[in-house]
Structure formats: structure tokens, C-alpha cells
Amino acid sequence: MKTYELVLQRVEADLAAGRLRLGDRLPGERALAAELEVSRPSVREAVRVLEAMGVVRTAVGSGPQAGAIIVAEPSSPLTSTLRLHLATRHLPMGHIVQTRVLMESWAVREAAERADTDADALEAIRRLLDAMDEPDLPRERFHVLDAEFHVALATLAGNVLVSTIMASLREAIHGYVMDAAPNLPDWPAAAEGLRREHRAVLAAVEAGDGDLAAERVAAHIEGFYQAAGVR
Amino acid sequence: MKTYELVLQRVEADLAAGRLRLGDRLPGERALAAELEVSRPSVREAVRVLEAMGVVRTAVGSGPQAGAIIVAEPSSPLTSTLRLHLATRHLPMGHIVQTRVLMESWAVREAAERADTDADALEAIRRLLDAMDEPDLPRERFHVLDAEFHVALATLAGNVLVSTIMASLREAIHGYVMDAAPNLPDWPAAAEGLRREHRAVLAAVEAGDGDLAAERVAAHIEGFYQAAGVR
């Protein structure tokens, strides 16, 4: 058992037992080291891992906002882990696209069929689409808004795990999407098509037609990757 | 920019550029520190993060197996991240179950409908189910085999991301399942029911009936969590 794992165990146990809650501060690195009878570097390595997992956020200085604060940010670690593994080329892009289709189809079907879908959230999504109608929108900005649209869509289903995974997938592949964008021969026309498809998906959700929404979102995603030749 | 992030960037760039490949060794901690003009502790923190992400595996000693080796193990980091966030109680168990149903339903449907489903994999799954028929099987062992069965099912679909997420979900909640198992009033009868349902799911996959397989696996998962009262 490595020393820093001891620290991790301790923190996880404290979390599970409710001794540490969201917003609480971890004991200082020196205090934790003394308490567990390990060195400060070992504690630091553990804190780094927790930070990489999105469990704590660290800040220097003094006062309530300084130190290692317990947060719940599962998205960023998933994103960086996916990005790293994409970089190793042992995670085929096709599998990521397939997973996106799977999760987003389910999410829009779920959102369309539940009666209590958040009206404010729908309104926010409409505003996103309006922003994408802006002429002369830089490509980068378009793709960022596109990503926000898809994540917002997935969030409608009300499952934090699904929307977190969706957000991570989208962020992790953002760079690859941007690299592939020049492959589209006629960008203005392609963007127009994407806008139309977005509206169509949203319309199906609002109409409560889950099957149609799922079908449209799947075709939308697969169509884009095929056209852009992302691989 | 924190110093250890510099090291992370360097490694990710090397991976993306193909200068580091699976099985390669990272330069030694001292060498890396000298090369990037940072201290060894900073390098160590970065290596820890990479290890936590499942990108490298470290070992002491000398020779080809020592040092930090590039691996592709996306499952373990997902597992521990999920476990940690589960412990923070900001990741409802219900959402995890829902996600499992979503992904496993898709996986068995996919497996049932593709012609080239691996016969060896199916045979391995049958052996798993045979092992679960063993009388006097300890509960812990039963649940481990159960988990292996579900992960193997998900792997049939041939999507590494889906099977990885499935494996992580299953592992992350294993402890909670074990804690909840005593809630089942009549364990032998419950185990018998689970065995029957497993066989039925596999039969539907082998028969090529995707809809039936998806329906059965969804009912199986939801039924268990409802009966055991996991929350």
C-alpha cells in the first residue's frame, strides 16, 4: 500500500461517513500529514489525485476560500481522462460517437416523454439556437454553442451521470471536431443544415414525440461525423 | 499554471504526437525533472495524476518492467472517480442504475442483432452462468460473478467505451450492492430468480431477438435494485 493511498482512503472514508461534506475544508496539508503520520509530499500527492478527480479544489492564501475545499465536479476529470486516452489512440473515435448517439437518443426520448420537462431549460436551449443563427459567427464559436446545445439537451433528461458523461465526451472531442471542420467543403451550407436539424430535434422534444426526437438526434450526430470525416 | 500541469501537458503532447506509445517508458523522474527544469516532486505529482487516470503504471526496481510505463486502463480511474463522487452523495444511486439500464439494454440489443457476435465470448458467458449455479456459493462470490456476467454482456456490443463505463459503474457500486444484499428476505430464492433471468437474457441474445433481450435485461436490473432497496 502506497502512502498516498492511505490518505485517499482516509478522505473517502470521511466522505462516506459524512464527516466531510460539500463545501467543507480538508485539514491543512501539514495537519493531515501529522495526523496520519506521513510526510507532507505524500499528502500532497493524494490531494493532487483528489483534485484530478474533481473531488476537491485547492487555493492558496488564507480565509474561508483557501485550502482544499470539497467540491463535486465529476465532469472535468472525465474529460481529461477521455482526452488522454484518445491521445493514446486506444479509444476509437467511432466508439465515442456511438456512445454519444446512444446516450443522447435516450436523453431526448426521456425528455420528450416526461411531462415535467423544465420550461426554463427549454427556453435556454432556444436562446442557444438563436445565438447560433447569428451571421458571421466564427466557426470555433459555432462549435462551442453546438456543444452547449447537445449537453443542455442531455441534461433535460434529469440524470446527472448521463449529462456529465455527455459533457465530457463533447469536451474531449472538441479539438478533434475543430481539426476536422475544414473537411466540410461548403461550411455555410453545412452550418445551415446543422441549424435546421437542431430546430427539428427541439421541436420533436417539445411536441412530446420521443421516438422522432431520438431518431432525429441520432441522424444529426452520425451525419455530421460522416460528413466531416472525423476518425 | 501550476508546475505539475506543465509536465502533464508535455506527456499529453508526446502521446498525441506519437512520441510516446503504449508500452513505452516515461523518462525517469529525475531525468524528466531536469529536462523540463522543474523539481522532482512536481514531476511526481504529475505522474501520480497520470497513474490515477490510468495512463501510466509505475513500478520500482530496474529493468524493462520498472519505471512509469504507458498503459491504457481507462476503467480504474472511472471506477474510483465514480466511487468518490458516490461517497459525496451528490451522485444519486438511481441515476447510476438508470444509466446501467440504458447502456446494457443498448449493448444486448446490439449484440443480439449483429451477425458476428463472438462465439467464444458467448461460451465464456455460459461458463460464468454455470459457475453461478454452484450450490453453497458465498454471496460475495455470487455478486462478483454477477458483475462479470453483466460486463461481459456489455462487451459483446464491441464498444470499448461502453464496456469500460459499464465495468466502472458495476465496480463502483459493488460495495453498495453487498451492503444491500441482506435486505433480500429469502436469498436462496432470490438467487434462483437472478439465475433464471440471466439465462433468459442470454437466450434472447443468442436467438438474435434484440428487443426481447433489451427488455429482459432492463427488467432484471430494475427488479434487483427495487427488491434489494438500494438507494
Added chain:
DNA sequence: CAGTACCGTGTGGTCCGACCACACCGGTAG
């Protein structure tokens, strides 16, 4: 008395140097 500038204090961030346990590998003794 009110406002402001200032410095003490505790935090994480970074670094250095040292020693340990371990696994391999090559030289050496049998």
C-alpha cells in the same frame, strides 16, 4: 470616531537533498 494602510499569520506551491526498498544484471567464485 471613521476610514485606510499595513503587517502578522496561515495557506498551498515549489524546491532541495537525502535515504530506503526493490529488481535487474553482470561479474565472480565454485
Added chain:
DNA sequence: CTACCGGTGTGGTCGGACCACACGGTACTG
């Protein structure tokens, strides 16, 4: 030729030190 055994390089751990920073109370100023 074989078996032993130390050399060597690896990550693992430690203690201590200094830095930059942010807060918070205090002392000074008006």
C-alpha cells in the same frame, strides 16, 4: 557451466526550507 552476490538505477518516502498569496486584525491617519 552454474550459482551466488554485489553494483546500479528505479520509484517511494521523508524532512526541511523558502516563496507568493490572501485574509484579518491592528495601528495609524484624517
